Amino acid sequence: MAKERTIRIHDLLGALNGLYPPALAEDWDNVGLQVGDPGSEVHRVLICLDVNEAAVQRAVAADAQALIAHHPLLFKPLKRVSPGDEPGRSVFAAIRAEVAVLCAHTNLDRACPGLNDWLADRLGLNGTQPLLGGREGExxxxxxxxxxxxxxxxxxxxxxxxxxxxxxxxxxxxxxxxxxxxxxxxxxxxxxxxxxxxxxxxxxxxxxxxxxxxxxxxxxxxxxxxxxxxxxxxxxxLQNRREDIGLGRIGRLSAEISLETFARQVKDALALDHLRLVGDPRQPVEKVAVCGGSGAFLIHEAARRGADVLVTGDIKYHEARSAEQLGLGLLDAGHFGTEQPAVDDLRAALSAIAEQRQWPVEFVSMSGEKEPFQVI
Incomplete structure (x- = not known):
């Protein structure tokens, strides 16, 4: 009988980087292995949106040797690492528990297929392409x-x-x-x-x-x-900008509907308690732009590309006013709401790689992550 291969953190990192190359990440981002020994063995991986002490404890309870998160644990340069505050508390917890922490952030956002493709699929968009294409030199x-x-x-x-x-x-x-x-x-x-x-x-x-x-x-x-x-x-x-990668996605619904009807469909598709709408609820919607997380910077690009509505999160007051002036509808489905469903999609993508390579590694989605905001 053939000996079962030992999979290590560096193998896991290679698979993650193969699907979502770090070169795709924004310059300000921090992706890849953030905590852990590349040579450590891994048999189970917990996938989540955010890394914190509770997520590390969940990984330990699940007998997982690694956490893969969308949002980086280590984002800004550290001046100290202390268990008295974050992110030091989570770093200490991960090291003590021997749980590696990996991250795929804007590289997952910009990749194709990636987070924004999954979001577009959930909302029923067809013929999608990046809303904001590649950069020079890519x-x-x-x-x-x-x-x-x-x-x-x-x-x-x-x-x-x-x-x-x-x-x-x-x-x-x-x-x-x-x-x-x-x-x-x-x-x-x-x-x-x-x-x-x-x-x-x-x-x-x-x-x-x-x-x-x-x-x-x-x-x-x-x-x-x-x-x-x-x-x-x-x-x-080359100065040519690639069309196969980029931030956000733009596509079409199978039939024109009202903004209010589409908003209710988005609410159901993303299992939201609520969302915020900017624009006339009766206005027709067919061409739709999406961006998981914080996508207000794409308001003008969405309008330029002829979108009827942009679905994203973290919309501020003056950004909403700009969209009104442009005649662009907005659906603020929340940062969490537009990104958390991708946890299951990322698990499926990595599970497919493990199956293809015959790795004895199980990928598990972390349940119970919650939107930090409450509406009263």
């Missing part, structure tokens, strides 16, 4: 020079690694033939020619687009697939 151009006869094999290796995607198209490349020249040093083992002699040989210039977070993997595949011992390639950052 898409790279790889240019590599390949000896004649090997260009197809190298291209296939790059495509398999995730290169060559443009919008809804994949396996995209540009190729042009030319002539390369080189002279191998005395200690080289050249694929073409001999050391010390100048060579001129037919080569192909191959260009492909590469998502920045996949660049390491793509280059590794390139080196393995390319016949030259020293591969000549260039990697350029």
């Amino acid at each position: 898409l790279l151009k790889l240019v590599v020079f390949i000896p004649d006869g090997h260009q197809d094999a190298v291209a296939e290796a790059l495509f398999a690694a995730g290169a060559g995607r443009i919008g809804a198209y994949d396996c995209c490349s540009f190729r042009v033939s030319g002539e390369g020249s080189f002279r191998a040093g005395p200690d080289c083992t050249p694929f073409i020619g001999r050391p010390g002699e100048r060579e001129r040989t037919p080569e192909w210039r191959l260009e492909v687009a590469v998502p920045a977070e996949l660049s390491g993997r793509v280059i590794n595949r390139l080196i393995k697939a390319h016949p030259y011992e020293d591969v000549a390639y260039d990697l350029f950052p």
Whole structure:
């Protein structure tokens, strides 16, 4: 019988980062492993929205060796770590209990599929795409020079690694033939020619687009697939903004309904006790923008994209007034209300990875997390 593989925190982190690359996170964010030993074994993982001392205690009670949260435990730079206040109290609790703490925050928000896709699905949106697309530099151009006869094999290796995607198209490349020249040093083992002699040989210039977070993997595949011992390639950052990742989502309902009717559907879909509405309850709604958490910064972008309503949380007074002036409806379903349902979706995504890799790890959603606000 084959020995069951031991899974460690660094394996868990690799799976989390593979689904939601840290490179997608906002510059101000703090994601990944925050507390814990990467070499520790893990058999059960508790997934939650917020990490606090109670969450650590729940992890211990569930015999979980790790917590994965959406909101970072360690967010701002620490000047001290004390059990007398937060986040020090939770850090101490996690270390004492030997419970690792990992986080996927804005990388989970911006990834596709990610938190905002799950929110859009819950609200019945179709044909969704990012509301605010990628940033400059998140898409790279790889240019590599390949000896004649090997260009197809190298291209296939790059495509398999995730290169060559443009919008809804994949396996995209540009190729042009030319002539390369080189002279191998005395200690080289050249694929073409001999050391010390100048060579001129037919080569192909191959260009492909590469998502920045996949660049390491793509280059590794390139080196393995390319016949030259020293591969000549260039990697350029592009100003093109990616359309496959970004903050928020925008899509359409299957049929036009009133803002009030849609608000009631949102309330039911997210199991809310209440929500706040800005706009005429009778106004028609078909095109909908969503952003889990705090998405008021997307009000103008949602209006520019022709949305009838934006569903998000943490709306302030003057932000609501701005939406009124723009003719954009708002549904404030709360920070907690728009993000907490993603706990189950994250559990499902990680469970699928564990099953695919045959990991003896169980992922469990933490029950009982509650909205901090009460309405009286």
